Amino acid sequence: MRQTISTIIFDLGAVLIDWNPRHLYRKIFSSEEEMEAFLRDVCTSDWNEVQDEGRSLEEGTNLLIKSFPQHETNIRAYYGRWEEMLGGEIEGTKNILQQLKESGQYKLYALTNWSNETFPIAWAIYPSLHWFDGIVVSGKEKIRKPDHAFYQLLLNRYQVPAAQALFIDDNIRNVIAAREFGIDSILFENSHQLKNELEKRSIIV
Template identity: 60%
Template structure:
């Protein structure tokens, strides 16, 4: 029986997307996609999520690609503009799960400790969690097993009684390797249909 729900945040409960910012900075969408795919990549951003300082990450990338300096510095200089709204369908699912009183609910997120305060100020629901394990604080991140293990150990979670929800399939596979039942999130409607398959009623 599931008694614990573990949510990812970005892409599941919060619409975080660098395109919210870079659509304003690039007139040519193909150039924007090239920049985000080859310069300010997800792998680079995850190093900051994993604990490297925003300043160190920025300076490293500027040294590597000086011709893109202005756009690189905008990534964290205007980071708040990448933060969209809460995803209403998933937020409603969270609200119902929380209101039922049946589950402990945690967040396991790859997020820089330097930017998380911006999100906490904007989204009151981040205070609803029974605990948040953030990569930027722990200096470890998904999909590495030791990061998941921090949450399991800290909150005495039995993997067989937990359900993990993440939009990154890589992270879902890593959770399954630890024996955590997992859902690859694609849309709130699909999530609502899948939860009863795990005995979770909203």
């Protein structure tokens, strides 16, 4: 029988914090097509995730410039103007998090793939990040989702039984990994859908 949920674990980027490199690169490129090609072929998600796993921003930037010297200015903008990729807190999710916090019924944690060099910027800007009982940042731990060891690290650190946890993430890869690990999970699409999923589980009313 399923145990009662006592702990809720949030992803942060695109779930609570509107981080998207397009917020920056729409200012730089004259067309969506050019921007999407750059993000697909040059400053890719896979490249960024290595920084999320602990590689320094300087090293990641320099390696990419060696491969794409013609794009040096735009590559340097990725972390040089990183704060411009932040679109604010996602209000619907923020409201849900606040409701959960005020209920006092759940431990609230975040498990995020995020560079340890850029996370302090968001930490200083967004009050909602301070509502968690703990945040595990991949760049600090040198490991990231979907590695099962990253999930285990949070469970061990905060003494959370997997069967009593609920995980929320916008990346299906990370949700599948959590489910494989025995953690009930919600694939985040938007705040309204998240609210519905939490209502189905009688976590919020």
